[in-house]
Amino acid sequence: MTASNLIPLLPVEELARRRRRAESQWPEIWSLLDAVMDPEIPVISLYELGVLQDVDVRDGVVVLTMTPTYIGCPALQIMEEDAREALVSAGYSVVEVNISLSPAWTTAWLTSAAREKLTRYGVAAPKELTDQVSCPQCGSSDVSIVSEFGSTACKALYRCGNCLEPFDLLKAI
Numbered sequence: 762m763t764a765s766n767l768i769p770l771l772p773v774e775e776l777a778r779r780r781r782r783a784e785s786q787w788p789e790i791w792s793l794l795d796a797v798m799d800p801e802i803p804v805i806s807l808y809e810l811g812v813l814q815d816v817d818v819r820d821g822v823v824v825l826t827m828t829p830t831y832i833g834c835p836a837l838q839i840m841e842e843d844a845r846e847a848l849v850s851a852g853y854s855v856v857e858v859n860i861s862l863s864p865a866w867t868t869a870w871l872t873s874a875a876r877e878k879l880t881r882y883g884v885a886a887p888k889e890l891t892d893q894v895s896c897p898q899c900g901s902s903d904v905s906i907v908s909e910f911g912s913t914a915c916k917a918l919y920r921c922g923n924c925l926e927p928f929d930l931l932k933a934i
Contacts (some may be wrong), residue, residue, distance in 0.1 A: 774864045781815050782808070790816045790823060790848065797847050800839040801913055804878045807840055811870025814861060822855045823848055828866045830934075831915045868933050879931060885919065887933035896921035897928055 771779070782791055791808070799810050807813040807827070815826040825844055829837045837860070845856045868887045871879075876886040880897045888895070894904050901923035911918035911929035920927045 772867065772869045774867075775811070775870045778811070778814055778870070785816060787816050787818055787823075790818070790853070793847055793851050794825075794844060797840070797843045800836045800843065802879065802882060802884060804882045805875045807844065809872045809875035809878070811866060811868075811872075811875075812840060813844070822857050823853045825856065825858045826861050827858060828861050828864075830866045831913075832862065833914065836913075866934065868931060871931075883928055884916070885928055885930040887931060892933075894919060894930055896924060896926065898926045899924040 785791060794813055794816070795806050795808060797807050797813075799805050799807060799812070802810075810830065812827050812830060813825065814828050815824075817824045817826075827837075827840065827844075829840075841858045844858065848856045871886060879886040883897050885894055885897045893902060895902050896904055896919075899921060901921055903922035904919045905922060906917060907920050907927065908918040910916070913929075915932055915934075916929040917932055918927060919930050
């Protein structure tokens with residue numbers, strides 16, 4: 762079987778992102794950034810969320826490429842600052858962050874580990890290939906939407922009809 766007749770199980774952009782990391786000359790920088798968590802959901806890293814796209818070093822400058830989950834994401838500045846601080850603390854004195862809006866971020870870029878962590882944290886992750894929503898507390902699919910906007914613009918607020926708990930759903934984009 763050749764690569765040309767394989768069916769990708771990931772969006773092409775996500776496959777490329779994972780390859781960039783796997784083939785990177787800078788694995789130590791990727792590892793340092795694995796400790797940088799999303800400020801709104803502090804149990805998943807920027808990489809697991811799909812925000813961290815690439816790492817490079819050019820003429821002694823660490824260059825990060827990030828794609829926000831949402832164009833107006835208020836957490837983006839904090840993400841940049843946290844990534845920069847982690848690298849400066851590790852001895853990388855000059856860090857540049859480039860924001861890329863194309864391709865647009867999608868929940869398809871969430872790693873399976875990120876989906877599991879979101880659920881344990883109490884935020885429902887959109888299910889792949891379906892519109893079904895399950896309560897992260899009890900697993901019930903007896904849920905109803907309360908508001909199109911939850912604690913942030915990239916989340917919707919739901920309520921479980923089984924355990925009656927409210928919860929955020931990371932919107933499928």
